[in-house]
Amino acid sequence: METRRIGIILNGVTGRMGTNQHLVRSINAIIRQGGIQVRSDLALMPDPILTGRNEQKLEALAAAHGPAAIGKPYPYTTDIQGALDGKFGDYEIFFDASSTLQRVRFVEMAVAAGKHIYCEKPTATTSAEAIHLAKIAEEAQVKNGVVQDKLWLPGFRKIADLKEGGFFGDLLNVHGEFGYWVFSGLDPARPAQRPSWNYRAEDGGGIMIDMFCHWQYVISNLFGPIQSLVAYGSTDIPERRDEEGTIYKNTAEDSAYAIFVLEDGTVCQFNSSWCVRVRRDDLLTVEVHGTHGSAVAGLREVYIQSAADTPRPVWNPDIVQPINYFDNWQLVPNRIEYENAFKIQWELFLRHVALDEPFRWTLREGAKGVQLAELGIESWRQRRWIDVPPL
Ligand SMILES: NC(=O)c1ccc[n+]([C@@H]2O[C@H](COP(=O)([O-])OP(=O)(O)OC[C@H]3O[C@@H](n4cnc5c(N)ncnc54)[C@H](O)[C@@H]3O)[C@@H](O)[C@H]2O)c1
Numbered sequence: 001m002e003t004r005r006i007g008i009i010l011n012g013v014t015g016r017m018g019t020n021q022h023l024v025r026s027i028n029a030i031i032r033q034g035g036i037q038v039r040s041d042l043a044l045m046p047d048p049i050l051t052g053r054n055e056q057k058l059e060a061l062a063a064a065h066g067p068a069a070i071g072k073p074y075p076y077t078t079d080i081q082g083a084l085d086g087k088f089g090d091y092e093i094f095f096d097a098s099s100t101l102q103r104v105r106f107v108e109m110a111v112a113a114g115k116h117i118y119c120e121k122p123t124a125t126t127s128a129e130a131i132h133l134a135k136i137a138e139e140a141q142v143k144n145g146v147v148q149d150k151l152w153l154p155g156f157r158k159i160a161d162l163k164e165g166g167f168f169g170d171l172l173n174v175h176g177e178f179g180y181w182v183f184s185g186l187d188p189a190r191p192a193q194r195p196s197w198n199y200r201a202e203d204g205g206g207i208m209i210d211m212f213c214h215w216q217y218v219i220s221n222l223f224g225p226i227q228s229l230v231a232y233g234s235t236d237i238p239e240r241r242d243e244e245g246t247i248y249k250n251t252a253e254d255s256a257y258a259i260f261v262l263e264d265g266t267v268c269q270f271n272s273s274w275c276v277r278v279r280r281d282d283l284l285t286v287e288v289h290g291t292h293g294s295a296v297a298g299l300r301e302v303y304i305q306s307a308a309d310t311p312r313p314v315w316n317p318d319i320v321q322p323i324n325y326f327d328n329w330q331l332v333p334n335r336i337e338y339e340n341a342f343k344i345q346w347e348l349f350l351r352h353v354a355l356d357e358p359f360r361w362t363l364r365e366g367a368k369g370v371q372l373a374e375l376g377i378e379s380w381r382q383r384r385w386i387d388v389p390p391l
Contacts, residue, residue, distance in 0.1 A: 001041055006350055007091030008048045009083050009115070011106055012098025014057040016195065017120060021149070022097055023050070023065055026343040031069040036347050044354050049091060050076040051083050052098070080106070084113035092116055093353060099197050100204035104129050111136045116143040116353050121213040123366040125204050127374050130367035131391065137363050145349045145359055146366030148217045152341035155297035158332045159288060160222055162304065168290025171266045174223060175287040177280060178211060179273035182254070185241030194274070196242035199250045206252035208233055208376045211272040213369030215260070217361070220368070224262045228387045231258040231376035236275040258376055296329070300338070303329040367391055
């Protein structure tokens with residue numbers, strides 16, 4: 001039995017995503033399960049070094065999570081260039097979950113050092129920069145990937161299965177509703193639950209650049225290529241309080257509304273907002289309607305209604321509604337045990353690096369998400385429909 005070590009520089013790992021999804025739920029979980037068993041005689045074992053700019057935070061994180069995985073604190077350093085240069089050992093992958101505006105510079109440094117690249121979305125805030133990152137990685141012939149975690153959510157995997165099985169018939173329209181209330185922090189008793197840079201355009205914030213990247217790969221993978229869009233953004237909450245307790249101006253849109261029309265004519269309408277209170281099945285729900293049936297997906301659960309189960313409503317506000325519209329929907333059963341979506345994609349990327357297995361969620365694919373966000377902002381600013389050119 002061989003265990004092949006894969007050295008990974010985990011950068012920006014003290015942040016929300018870096019810590020929770022990537023370190024704890026992905027890399028730690030893979031190490032604790034004994035690596036990725038890729039053959040009966042071979043396992044791949046991640047070996048991370050934590051990097052970032054704050055020595056104390058890195059030290060605390062390394063001590064909090066290393067012992068349960070490797071029996072001692074993880075190695076860490078603030079010397080990112082040193083880690084790339086091999087000063088602390090041999091690490092073949094560079095992963096970045098730092099805040100969006102830092103991504104281009106860190107990925108450039110890592111490509112120059114010959115590392116394979118895996119990183120969070122968005123890969124940049126402009127499509128020119130995002131394409132540039134894809135190009136330099138392709139030219140350097142390093143393996144590369146972008147987090148597109150929603151594809152592995154149980155809810156969307158069930159939708160993909162239903163579509164493949166012909167449940168929907170001809171696809172007609174799709175409605176995505178994403179969002180929840182993000183506290184402004186102005187009331188000290190209710191601090192904000194998201195980083196303040198998310199609400200400042202000058203720091204890479206804004207719900208379009210954040211969420212349209214997701215909608216691009218969700219829509220194109222599940223329903224088909226996007227041909228055109230129209231979008232509108234709004235800054236609903238003008239002021240918020242940051243991590244230091246200072247009140248700042250919300251310069252980025254915190255709500256966005258978009259209609260994406262697919263090449264086959266299917267209409268996908270997605271609302272995204274950090275200024276809504278939830279009274280729906282989940283924080284993200286996607287309704288899919290087809291000639292033969294409909295489905296409503298949350299993050300995990302999916303409910304379906306076939307043509308035969310579809311009620312015949314009558315509009316009559318003068319009487320108590322006789323139909324309970326939550327009846328006549330069936331819960332789609334779990335077909336498998338669903339693992340954390342980030343962990344699944346990490347395992348696929350590590351197999352890609354070690355075994356050359358296919359991995360199609362590349363920096364070039366990630367650039368399409370940045371392009372869609374950029375076009376969304378353009379559509380909003382110019383108040384018009386925009387076609388999505390091939391990338
Ligand atoms: N895949 C998803 O569903 C998903 C969800 C949320 C966020 N994200 C993305 O993940 C990234 C991080 O988001 P987050 O919510 O974890 O943010 P965060 O603010 O919690 O974390 C950002 C990290 O970047 C580091 N950083 C910031 N400026 C830096 C600098 N100048 N030099 C070095 N490090 C620096 C911070 O120290 C921190 O570790 C963003 O690009 C965001 O768009 C992805």
